Amino acid sequence: MASVAEVEVVVAHNERTVLRVGDMFLKVDADEARGALEAEAMALAPLPTPDVLWREPHVLALAAVHGAPLARLGQPSTASPTAWSAxxxxxxxxxxxxxxPWPGRSLDDLATRLDDECAWLVTNRVLPTDVVTRGRRVAEEALRPRPPVFAHGDLQADHVFVDGDRITGVLDWSEAGPGDALFDLASLTFGHGERLGDVVAGYGADVDLDGVRAWWCWRSLVAIHWLTEHGFDPFAPGCEVDVLRSQV
Structure with missing residues (x-):
């Protein structure tokens, strides 16, 4: 009897589920518009992206890409400095x-989200008030007007696949749109700050490093609430709380 591919649950929460069946990934999204935007963003991006096999309402089928993630949050990266520069x-x-051509996130919305999440952290005593206050002070430096670029919007290191020193694919484009270049650089190096120099060397332009670190704090502060409610642990070593404390 021929072998049958197993179904692997990659991610599952009440907003989105990602399944792997052989060399195909199925992304089931509660927000149909998000799947449509992801497919369009990949078509526009000048980077290697997964092939879109088919799309139906709420479901996007993607081909697997070769290679392995550049890094995973909370784990040391084994990728070379050359790969990070790439x-x-x-x-x-x-x-x-x-x-x-679609609108990006406004600074007012980002500031409001920071306000709300900091209030939740303090009210629920998730973190000491002084840590939240100092982290918020740093994070507010990220919310400065900057010329918008084609931003990925969720460029975590495990969304970038490499084979040796070569980039083979960039995944998860559902947050793509006009945005702050520093946010992408901060997302890529989040939890791997020691690799920031390699990334900047490959980026090849003057980079506001304080702005990158400010986005590290912003992401830490706004993510903790969602992560705890969806079964993830932001207090794990090297994750959101550790990143926040390292900056304040």
Whole structure:
């Protein structure tokens, strides 16, 4: 009897489920518009992306890409400095491309989210008030007007796949749109700050490092609530709380 591919649950929560069946990934999204945007963003991006096999309402089928993630949050990266520099070069190519035609997230919305999440952290005593206050002070530096670029919007290191020193694919484009270049650089190096120099070397431009670190704090503060409610642990070594404390 021929072998049957197993169904692997990659991610599962009440907003999105990702399944792997052989060399195909099925992304089931509660928000149909998010799947449509992801497919369009991949078509526009000047980077290697997964092939779209088919799309139906709420479901996007993607081909697997070769290689392995550049890194995973909370784990040491085994990728070479050259691979990290290649990731920086790829991000620069994306940022040099024309921004997509849909609107990005406004600074007012980002500031409101920071306010709300900091209030939740303090009210529920998730973190000491002084840590939240100092982290918020740093994070507010990220919320400065900057020229929008074609931003990935969720460029975590485990969304960038490499084979040796070569970028083979960039995944998860559902947050793509006009945005701050520093946010992408911060997302890529989040929890792997020691690799920031390699990424900047590949990016090949002056980078506001304080702005990157400010986005590290912003992401830490706004993510903790969602993560705890969806079964993830932001207090795990090397994850959101550790990143926040390292900056404050």
């Amino acid at each position: 990731a920086g070069e790829a991000v620069r190519a994306l940022h040099d491309a024309p921004p997509p």
